[in-house]
Amino acid sequence: MSKTNTIKTIELFAGVGGFHLGLAGKKSVNYGDYEIVWSNQWEPSTKKQHASEVYQKCFPDTQHSNNDIAKVIEEDFAQIPDHDLLVGGFPCQDYSVARTLSKADGLSGKKGVLWWSIHDIISKKGKAAPSFLMLENVDRLLKSPAKQRGRDFAIMLSSLNDLGYIVEWRVINAAEYGMPQRRRRVYIMAYKKGTDIYKKIKTLKDPTKWLTVDGVMNKAFPMGLDKVVETPFVIKGDLADISENHIDYNPKKSPFNTVGIMIDDKVYSSKGIPMIDETIGRKTLGDVLVDDSEVPDEFYLKGDMDKWEYMKGSKKEERTTSAGYTYCYSEGSMVFPDALNNASRTIVTGEGGTTASRFKHVVKTKKGLRRLTPVELERLNMFPDNHTNKVGCTDAKRAFFMGNALVVGIVEGLGKALRDEIGK
Template identity: 30%
Template sequence: MKQFKLLSLFSGAGGMDLGFKNAGFNIIWANDFEKDAVQTYKNNIGEHIVLGDITKIDSSEIPGEPGDIDVVIGGFPCQGFSIANTKRNMEDSRNFLYLELLRVIKDKKPKFFVAENVKGLLSMQKGKVLNMILKDFKDLGYTVDYRVLNAADFGVPQARERIIIIGNRMGIRNPFPIPTHSDTLKDNKLKPYKTVKESIGFLSDVELLNGKTSKYILVNNRKIYNHIASTKVQDTFFGRKYTVDQAEICDYLKSWRDKSEWTTKKIDKHFGYRHTAGHWFRKDNKSGSIPKPSDWWELKKILKFDDKYDKIVTTFVEKPILYEQSLRITNWDRPSDTITATSPEIHVNKERRLSARECAILQTFPDNFIFEGSLNSLYRQIGNAVPVLLAEKIATEISILL
């Protein structure tokens, strides 16, 4: 079986790359400027990715002779586009990043290229920006087409619409994948959309790994990594019914700890936390905290404290929900809304946002694809990625023609 050669720009954590790799492509070089994303890519896909600014990487530093590359892929950023300068050229001083993709295509002359971008590119300056981009690719001698593809139509449990631009210099019609799924109310000939519930429902009652020393948790014989999430929703959704003074609770817990044989370090180890218990015994508004109900009841077992604060610490009530963009609850019985690079939607249990792993599953990353970095970095890497399954289906169509 032939190994098709591929170059990847703006690779991020590697969603599109993994899809093409799954379809039999050999990625000989990739690039991104974000450190965490590059480390994630290296750990999961390969060492061929280069950390650096593509505008400072000469084409001669990128492997592959002109005409020797089968495909160049890249999800280029679209900020800062303008068509005001009618004398645009390859050395445009404004340094549009899509021009870097254009440059590599011009210099390496791949048989195909695939570019991905947000649907908003369609309306940018009333469509003139997209037309400008398409013309620039065509001027290199490529037959160019684009479509808006919804990832949900291809078995991804997420309604994610993106522009996919495909070009080839073989003088043939550009291939696009054929939808396999749909809303069954509209078309019962296709498979029904994959829902959020069937994709991540098994993690609903699984405790987060936030602050835990273990790297993964075993669920239904699946090793689940990166099951960490933002829990900053309690004030809006499930919050304590009673006012609780953290300093007061801290003094109370410290007194019972001191009467026991338990040290803070030993308590952390018992719970499997790195440093969380220390915050329960730290009386300060910035870093002190109150145990969540499940931790409170476990503390009660080991420290054997009385019932004085049980009710006010563990009684939670549902508070009014303000339906704003940042406070939406995720879908459950249909594909999710678009996974973004910032705070994801709130889980249906209303106690937390979707975890990084749940977002990754909705982006069709496999369980053994482990992301590196802080929680915000994980959310960003996952949200910026092309769904792996969608990329694989695009790649498969192209491979048939190579």
């Protein structure tokens, strides 16, 4: 049974529940204000559904679906309850839209592209569409695809505008706000026509004030703008126009900078300069380390030091592709071992396992050089210790979950700011 007076939330592409922890985890400042009324997680590439199992173990009271979201929408839409807020971290894919041959069918988005599942839920809900959205993605979304920089984001913004939302976004690097990992992601929030937030933004003479003073995202993660946005640019036409040629896409530069807002068809965007509060204290990689006595032997680098040094080092060498084409490959060196007095580098999905790799973190402790344990990776994302240790997954799998997840403190901050704004 759902409680009263909570912000009813559904969590899509839930993974192991980063949004859930930030909005409704027992240690979150938002605990009790948000209620996750439905969640969905399905991994297409494996038979075993480990992430979904972890999710259900950690949040046994949350209604959960472990099925392809596109199928749920098509075959059993009624199971998705009405909700106030829709959240999810979805993949950056090709969002282009084609005009269908039959006029009656209108426009069609590419099959298997998960953005369209979010879009379909909102549009199928009709009058009961959620008042708010909170989404997360890699910052590359703002610049994709390479040949038409910004096209995909233009399609996303424009389709949300068509559904009646004002949309704001900002690229947030968790470490710049004191969190233990340098993880840059774009967070997107949208406010539906009819909500107080929507009305408030519409009455602003200078909408960029929302971005740098009054806005929900700015309250949580304050930023100034590199340049004053004097005139917005306009996204016009239907989605197929935008897909094909509407914006004069510059192959080098996307029109979407790291902070922005779209109101009706107008986009105000500029580079955000984080306003950093130095009094908050900064968490470092060193802060998350467990005692050496708790670290199993296999995490220590053994016999293959040459390989590690080669992978981490700078190189300039001739390589040949499988098609026989020879080219010069070069890359700089990585800090090796990783500095303990800074926030960590970004965790990637390949972080686990014993083989030498350029991207895996290596720390130097009293006992020697070693990789990070799953608990340390969880701490870098601000997850509770052993969150992913409940269904018998390998360490590599647990590392994979953390490479896919998000820094919980970001969602917590955004959730608090949204709740405070709604509560006004």
